[in-house]
Amino acid sequence: MTLNISPDDVCWAQAETISDTWLLQFLAIDILRPIADFILQHNRGNATEFAILRTGSYNISLRLQYEPHGATVIRFPQPGAVLFPEEKVIHEVSVMRFLTDQTTIPVPFILHSGTKQESPLALSPFILMEYLEHETKLYDALNTPGLPREQRGVLDPDITQEKLERLYAPMADVLLQLSLPALPRIGSLSQRDDFTWEVTRRPLSMNMNELVRLGCLPRSQLPSIDTTFPTASAYVQSLADFTYAAPVEFCHAPPGWLLIERPEEWAGGIEAWSRVFEARLQTSLRVMRECEDREIQRGRFYEGQRLSGPMEKSWESGDFWVMYALRNSFAFDLVYWLEIDERFFGDSGRGADRAWEKRVGLLSEKERREMELLVTMKMAERGSRPLVWDADEYTWAFQRKLDRRRDGDGGGKDEVGGGGTGADGMDSR
DSSP states (O other), X not given: OOOOOOOOHHHXXXXXHHXXXXXXXXXXXXXXXXXXXXXXXXXXXXXXXXXXXXXXXXXXXXXXXXXXXXXXXXXXXXXXXXXXXXXXXXXXXXXXXXXXXXXXXXXXXXXXXXXXXXXXXXXXXXXXXXXXXXXXXXXXXXXXXXXXXXXXXXXXXXXXXXHHHHHHXXXXXXXXXXXXXXXXXXXEEEXXXXXXXXXXXXXXXXXXXXXXXXXXXOGGGSOOTTOOBSSHHHHHHHTOOOBOBOOHHHHHSOOGGGGSSOGGGOTTOHHHHHHHHHHHHHHHHHHHHHHHXXXXXXXXXXXXXXXXXXXXXXXXXXXXXXXXXXXXXGGHHHHIIIIIHHHHHOOOSSOTTTHHHHHXXXXXXXXXXXXXXXXXXXXXXXHXXXXXXXXXXXXXXXXXXXXXXXXXXXXXXGSOOOOOOOSTTOBOO
């Protein structure tokens, strides 16, 4: 029995094709020029250069630079990668404004945001924001030097303790500030007025997006859009990052990004990941305690708001793994059998890869019948490989455009490609 849960490769291939092809259009001058003009409508200035700033897994960002200084960024979620684009943008804008209002965390000032129909060339929902100048990214500073960009990052094994503490320190401050806001329910934020924030919609997590995108989960199986949760247990029972007000238990779990690489992807396995993580966690906790001490001395925090203690307890108790499994469905089996099962049900005497044989006895007869039916159905589907994919309307719209191109009915401005000089006076690199 393999403990890894693999995404549906048919869904994955379809999603990647749509996303990758959609991105190609940003090489065309007749796409870039209207975007630059749109930015200048909302933030005028002496523009000197317009370029793709970054293409990530879920978004593409383009930056317009001004003379003598300053820049504006526009960011679009990618069809095929983001299956809740309008909802995602609305929630991200709310969270960014909430952080500006409630914390001192540096957050870009939002100039404008809108729907696909309101975006230049109706490309995608968008956020238009000021660019925060910085020398490097934390990811790049922590990553192993020389790794190819397309390869997953791994914390530099030769990083010095001094450098690690220097990099972890600002993140300790960010985590502390994120732990302070208290909201009455779990879900996504809405701003009622300049001073009032409410939780009014479902939590939209990255895991929800991936279950629909790569697991072919029907949208109808997710909480309805106006669903919020009163308690952590209610949220967990629903099996419900992009952005939302999460249970405090999530906040108390140590950050899984300390090693950059996920535990389920670690070359030596979860046990090897845990050994390295624990050593780096001690560095992170030490830096966080120093940050807590300073903030308490300044009167900004009090003892009961310390985060280092709950994080250490989460790791030592194993709660970290419960929170991790809840937020990462494709890693659930691996994490559950290696890190969670024995804690709650004792030693199975059969090892992690066969413990399920004993645990099946804990299920009711009805549950066992349903499990057998599901397995039978999934085995039958392996032969036919039907694509049952509940993507969003924008993703399907771009898929139909690709289909027309393949049938020879595309043409015109729908075609991708091109390049050349940007808007007047600007380099469009």
